[in-house]
Amino acid sequence: MEEFERAVDVGMFSLLRPTVNFANKMTAGPGQTWGPRFITDCQLIYVVSGVATLTLGLEIISLHAGECVFYGANSPHKLVASETEPFTFMSIHFDWNTDSPNPSHPLHGIKNCFDTDLNTPNSIYKLNVDDQGEMIFPQHFLMPNMENLFAQIVREYRFEEPGYPLILRGLFIQLLTFIVRHELSGSYLIGEKRKIAPALEAVRKQPDINWSLTELADLCGYHPTYFSSIFKETIGYSPKQYLILERIRKAKQLLLEARKVEEVAIALGYTSIHYFCRNFKTITGLTPTEYKLQSLEL
Template sequence: MVTDEKIKIGMLSMLKPTVNFANKMTADPGQVWGPRTIPDCQLIYIVSGKATVTLGPNVFQLNPGECLFYGNNPHKLVSSKDDPFTFKSIHFSWDEESPVPNHPLNGIKNCSTSELGDLVSPYQILVDEHGEVEFPNHFILPNVETLFTQIIREYRFEEPGYTFVMRGLLTQLITIIIRNEMNGKYSSGERRKIAPALEAIRKQPNINWSSCELAELCGYHPTYFASIFRETIGSSPKHYLIQERIRKAKQLLLEVKTIEEVSVKLGYTSLHYFCRNFKTVTGLTPTEYKIQSLEL
């Protein structure tokens, strides 16, 4: 039985996703896929028309511009009888050494209607300095249709290097979806709890936020707050603040004339401390980073 146990995908920056199949088609009125399971994962973009998908206990009504994702959980997809949908579809594997497609057809299996009620296992991806992000099942994301189109074209025509190009495009698509999820409403329960603290740090990295102040923003005891922060993000609030400051510093070093000014803008009272933090995170001094960026 499929449960809601998390499926750990691994570190985003280390993934080697592979496109197994890509296609665009228009369904027949009332056409049905499933109940079934697939051996890999699938992303669908709705171009026009309407459809309904049953995924675990959830039923989604799909309209133009919406996207759907599922893995090997039992699912059922039904095209509208009155307004059959046209869609773009990508079957893929998350992490494979080879970029060569492995067609999923032989691994597709029918399942019982009762299995559609099984809880869906969420797919979670580890993002540097942000912790785990749950890949969404149903979402709207503007401007991704072009990526679907490019992947389908590469799959169909198999021009030289097409597997390498598909891997790059799919990596870009996955990253955009994850970024959108991260920049949204912090959908996971634990991340929602610390969302006010994350927002405060991102908006005002120049403030030397204490763990107690951040905990108060979220309405929790400092000890409990520090625990869920580390569990969700993978680092302490202090370390996360440093990371955000250095991320902002990289931008400011290309815009502001002096390193001292960047240091002050980010709330550092000691230039030495700023330089030490910067080198610890990036491996370069601010001066080296600034010169290297200008040379490039």
């Protein structure tokens, strides 16, 4: 309950206008320590090489190459570099949603605290990701292919070339999007969402199958009533609604490939063209034919 009370609702992901306040790459000295402290913006750390230990709220996290860690405002933390394995990392301070893309240096917002404050649960951050529903932004995750994107952000911040605040915002949106996609793919699902991961994956991979509630529940090993309850609570949609959303998402892709409406409906498991068109218009506001024509005009 205490963790829930410290949850921060960031809002709709597609509407965010994040600002990078600071970005840097450095190699720490043996045993170099940051904290215990808290910050007033948010921070992402990417480990290039070496080892460090992060105490974040009630958790102690060992950080290695290719791993990322995130913490938000007013979450007490302490980062300690290894004495024997040189710790090289990239760090980004940011705000989730601001009007101006211009960086606001975070130094004034860094406050020291006491070791006893590390017993305070850290804040969690929730996003609403369009048709995917609500998700918790991951705290500790592995993304070894993100080094180049972090490095681009560090470079833009350091050199301050004309227009760099907008470039920083664009690159950081790209970084956040990759993290969100990575989380939604199921590799590092947490909490209740991990329980329904097999069903989510099945629907995404095979939206053409007319999955029943019992079949999806069996994939996760739960009674249909319990499965339906946690599915709706976690995703924000019933399993049937989610299947329809995935079908229409796939339908839009197929329609843009110049596929015929009837052909798309059949490919996605619809036995009624009328029912497919009704679903499509309910979700998109357009009929499949209107969607195709509008795309061609643009």
